[in-house]
Amino acid sequence: MASLSEMYDVGWEEMRDKLRKWREDNCRNSEQIVDVGEELISEHASKLGDDIWIIYEQVMIAALDCSRDDLALTCLQELRKQFPDSHRVKRLTGMRLEALERYDDANKHYDAILQEDPTNTAVRKRKISILRAQGKSTEAIRELNEYLEQFVGDQEAWHELSELYINEHDYGKAAFCLEELMMTNPHNHLYCEQYAEVKYTQGGMENLELARKYFAQALRLNNRNMRALFGLYMSASHIAASPKVSAKVKKDNIKYAAWAAAQINRAYKLAGRGNKDNKCSIKAVEEMLESMQITMS
């Protein structure tokens, strides 16, 4: 079987750089990481220098995702040899137990680490992940709330909590989490857009108007965010179509919706350039926008 580097004509440096990019972007493309990482480790370990340890960690986690316990164990053993007392490596041992669904053993293992180091946030979050994996959403939510009381700045945790609340259809609390994130990350268009989606889902005129405002804000931060654009269109359309709004509000929202519709059409035309097959999408979008115009007036 041809190696990756032969198949795609890439050198080991490119493979190493790809892995770094995936680390930085926190991508969960585990199969690809395993493919690239396994080859890098087995063929080019000596060239990687100190990078190899973080690559072992990355590949190990990806291997767990792909049920490649053989590879995971290899990486873990190398890390244990190099960093015998490290809590970071001990956490990886715990993750392997989680992957094998030995949750009780994993929890005992994590508790032992927390005995030695009660401030180890990574391990506390693993314990919460176990609750989520077991489907114990209520407990996970409770533990995560307690965690956030202590570690109020942990954005990853706030985002995880917002997801848990959304899955439980508790949109009010999900919105609260996203508000925390927006406060600390005012330039992040994704948080704005997600907040708007939650508000829209909550429903009611006030929430719809708030949704529209935050979709607009997300667009200001990133004018290529299609979800924000569609969201602006949908919320403005719904407001304009509502019998309960004043004539002025109706008129304003029709304007916003019309603007959004034009932008959507433009975005589709740009995307469809040189791609004959996408014509169907463009037409579908145009018709969708037209059909909604009819319901508005």
Add this chain to the structure above:
Amino acid sequence: MPIQLTSQAYCKMLLHAAKYPHCAVNGLLVAEKTKEKKKDGHSGPVLCVDCVPLFHGTLALAPMLEVALTLIDTWCKENNYTIVGYYQANEQTQDSRPNQVAQKVAARISENFSEAVIVMVDSSRLTMSCFEPIVFIYDHLENKWKNREVTTDAFEDWNEAQKITSALLVGRSYENLIDFDNHLDDLRNDWTNPAINKSVLDLC
């Protein structure tokens, strides 16, 4: 009212679940519009010829779902299809019951097609060989969603479906599957999945 799944519909559902093993995924099932409903009601099973993968991860938010439903509805009209069902694979592989999201979307579909079904994909039994069908089909009877027994009759051609799905899973075609989320990330991504449809045809 029986529905039948074609190989294309079945394999794209499984490819979607396989692409995002750590997420919940969902999508819509479409069938060709039939000209008249025969008076005696025995117009044969509804054939789900295709499916449109929608989202992965958080399924419980409304706005993009509404956009997708409206857009796909328009696409259906162009192609003489009707949306006849909804599929979902849960994040928790041990739980394959239709949740609130599934029921809500299915209720919406039922407004246009009274015998809409929910198809739940049982990810815990997803294997490369696909030796058995891993879907549960739910019908709305007496105000509840009831599980119907799934046999190979639920497929237009089970052997073909099994062969094609297995081949595409082994070939990692799911890496190229496009769902509506992917489309919203980059409009050039085509949620009708013409490349995969072609692969299915080639394998028939």
